[in-house]
Amino acid sequence: MTNTVEDTMTTIATAEPVLQVEGLTTSFRVGGTWRKVVRDMSFSVAPRETVAIVGESGSGKSVTSLSIMRLLPKYSSRIEGSVRLGGRDLLALSDEEMRKVRGNDISMIFQEPMTSLNPIFPIGKQISEAILCHRDVSKAEAKREVLQLLDKVRIPNAMNRFDEFPHQFSGGMRQRVMIAMALASRPKLLIADEPTTALDVTIQGQILDLIKELQDEEGMAVLFITHDMGVVAEVSDRTIVMFRGDAVETGTTDDIFHRGNHPYTRALLSAVPRLGSMNGRENPASFPIIDIASGALTRAEEEGPDPAPHDQPVLSVQNLVTRFDIRSGLFSRRTGAVHAVENVSFSVKPGETLSLVGESGCGKSTTGRSITRLVEPTSGTIEVDGYNVRQLDPATLRKMRRTIQMVFQDPFASLDPRMTAGRAVMEPFIEHKLGSTARARDKAADLFERVGLSAEMMDRYPHEFSGGQRQRIAIARSLMLDPKVIIADEAVSALDVSIKAQVCNLLLDLQKDFNLAYLFISHDMAVVERVSHRVAVMYLGEIVEIGPRQAVFENPQHPYTKKLMSAVPVPDPARRSLRRDLMTDEILSPVRPAGYVPPQRQYREVSEGHLVQVE
Template identity: 80%
Template sequence: MSGTEDRTESIQPVLSVSNLTTSFRVGDGWRQVVRNLSFDIKPKETVAIVGESGSGKSVTSLSIMQLLPKNVSRIEGSIRLKGRELVGLDQESMRRVRGNDVSMIFQEPMTSLNPIFPIGKQIAEAILCHRDMSRAEARAEVLRLLEKVRIPNAKGRFDEYPHQFSGGMRQRVMIAMALASRPKLLIADEPTTALDVTIQGQILDLIKLLQEEEGMSVLFITHDMGVVAEVSDRTIVMFRGEMVEQGSTDAIFNRGQHPYTRALLSAVPKLGSMEGRRQPVRFPVIDIATGETVTPEQEMPPAAADRPIVEVRNLTTRFDIRSGLFGRKSGAVHAVENVSFSLRPGETLSLVGESGCGKSTTGRSITRLVQPTSGTIEVDGYNVSTLDAASLRKMRRSIQMVFQDPFASLNPRMTIGSAVMEPFLEHGLGSKADARAKAADLLERVGLSADMMRRYPHEFSGGQRQRIAIARSLMLDPKVIVADEAVSALDVSIKAQVCNLLLDLQQSFNLAYLFISHDMAVVERVSHRVAVMYLGEIVEIGPREAVFGNPQHAYTKKLLSAVPVPDPARRSLTRRVATDELKSPIRPVGYEPPVRHYIQVSEGHLVQAAA
């Protein structure tokens, strides 16, 4: 009899969700955002929920954790964890469940960690709340967890604060905290979306390894199909609050039945898909109303071989570090070190590398948003390094910047019509009527309508806000646009739409793009040339097909090997990405960097020689 009971226990789902419907109060009524969702997660199984923003993925996870505000939300149906019903459970009982049986990793670790407490104390607090341990035992357990999540020098970093860790290391701290109670179920809500490819690779490997060691089940929520293919046993596809398809990951990827599933997969840029193509290629786009592909991929025409519009020679940007009572200079951050490149009209040069490698500082130095230390920058005939305030203002008509977070770069109190018109009026290029007419035309060009000009930024989706930022950057008729991680945080289909928009605008206006990104699959698709940066230096630069097809530098190979590939056959593979952090660019006073030499591999393809 006991053997039968054991077998029954072994096949009981860790989590069983049945007819889950979650609604939010809107005015006097209720709006359903998740409808009739049902699925199970077995012991040691990984289930991924995929879909775009607004599909109900995160609301599903928050419903399971019972973290939605009671006064404006309503959860119906059944959520059973190891056979125990969670819907209707009182707060104290639910707190014990969260601490002991289920844990959650959130997308942005900095908002989940308290900035005024050391990370060791925060993890210890989670242990002391839910496990019967002394403080000494809790400290020993924290060190064990930090070592388990591959944080170097765990003992030395126990008393460090969140801001002293990189993004990838903060995410490791969150995983350590989630594992502190040895949960049966781990919910990972977009845990790698904002991370660089190498850090993302480390986190995915880590979750796989810990799942094997701890015997956890994992609910993985993401819109990255490459991540889904590499981590999940089964996949649930959600569209507008409903599950449209569910099955093994292999079946979903290779034999998906629903039009939205097939469209979602077709919109995913795949590394290596550009083999044999020399020019950037438009992305296939999903019709959000039907879930079907409406725009096929299309190769763009070649850029004209004009003289460079941007010339950067020996650019160096350093930030002084001052310490002591009198604020004496004690060192410097060597953010950009002796960087040289050119950019022609109608061409896209992509800068790639991990966070902290100097990509964004390079873009900001060229636009003089930060002051370069030395070197020469020429933009459209201007010597940027020596311009006075009036000339600099005039030069910026030729070069504009699109930032990663459009919400942060748009004034929340200003209508988007006023925001788009502002550069035109500030530079005195015409009347208010002229500005309004041009803004309306550009909003139409970027896929929005002129009657949206009276709305405010919060009334738009992330993708729409990015389109507004692009329209605003075009108001001064620039010749160069610096796109700093402009599509990194966008969903698959929105990313495809914005990338297509950038390609179309490039063709229409002969724009030159400095495209800063860590998304290697997108870079491969939109670039003419690629420069790989490491610790402030360009270690490899050349035509896109040469850098991706014949990478020479060890760091370039590391970046490419870390990219998740949307192929379920890789489910059991581990990339074994090195877990060390990017080395510090901080140097002492008087430090002189070594002189670098470059080897020409092929025409235009240069790689930094080994020191």
């Protein structure tokens, strides 16, 4: 039977710690000298207890976990202090002894399962290997245990999926496979390093529930590493806040959230988007920003721009369909199609933000790429600032793209690593022959200042910037051609919470200054609530609900919209014992057989402009 929170806390308080870390200091050799990146960390984790280490990229939280596991490079790193697991000092063990500890007494789940799973072996074989390496059992016994583990982590149809490969699983299901592998040897301690950061909100909710349930069932201690304060509130008993290699505050999660003293703790909490914080408001609002050093409020919350009610749409999409043929057999005959976008219609006015939300695979990004014809639509009408996009020849299409620009999720992938940041921003201006190189440099310097960077940074290369700074460069580049529409495709999804708040504020400021229309593509419902005028919810390539942001968030009608909202982690420790009971099914496939004719969808109007698909 599952313990209550009170019973669990009593058990934790009286139990011997599974992990005891004292004075942990980790250094890296940089240019012949040792630089400390984690300084004097001390904490413990008891059976059934979850301790969260929270902080932004570069704070040292992942290095702490890798130091405990002794997974850092041997000759360029140095680990000092004491790390005791069940009375044994892990730092004093030989390499061979430590290999027996890893995966047996301590298991670790990493952020990106696709880089942790071997793509050429079936998942069943990979989990079996974890069992066979540490225990004296037969292959048949190992397979039976793997099937039980796959059932335990709620992977449907485990027997048939045993021989499938990692690429045949969705992101959420791959993370479940990693959890099954981590649990294969029944570890005393599970280290979860950002296990939900890259996942859709509903999948994230399922993984958090799963870890809670398995912890109750197995009695494990969990060390949970994240930068998401909403996740911290829902999973952790105690929290350690890290900033630039130091533990700046430690306490129960309730104390940290309600009585946090350090300015950095308060800055992290102030930047967390909270679902429901916009109730009663029509327009977007910026995030309040707190200075990390002083704890002073450096930017108060400000209401975003209100689009002019009578303006004509600058972007209009009618009955958009995008499908990708599936061919197979000796003659590559068309046997089916991926119905990525199916009969989608919407419009966006100058100064307005329309957000497309939904899980991975619902067609959000394909919609954005179809509008710019980075992907060729199958049918439908797209009008951008007077251009009929689908009828444009290559020369006119190139000219049209000056009006509509895209900002992608990963700026490091969209910036040329061999090109300076200044040159990357100047390039569109030069390629479109809009002026001289000197004029392009002047305009780029002005945009660098507008997006919160210094013009002196123009001569640096992408690797010399942080993730948030690279995203600012991508935004500056998108503004170089004076567009009227910007498609932001998961533009803040991979950013730390405070950087995410700053970039969202920047987008709102630029919208106010340039009267920009945004198509904001995201799966982060709390951010969408903050930045949107209107919201469209997509599922399996179709819009199932669309309307003013206030109407959709305060009165959601479609079951899928309600499911998305119920899955959002809320930064409230009172929800520690919550179980969402979300369905563990994967999102259904948009693949259809050749000749399939989709049904005609009907919509009912709930209130003015608020439409819901009739099931």
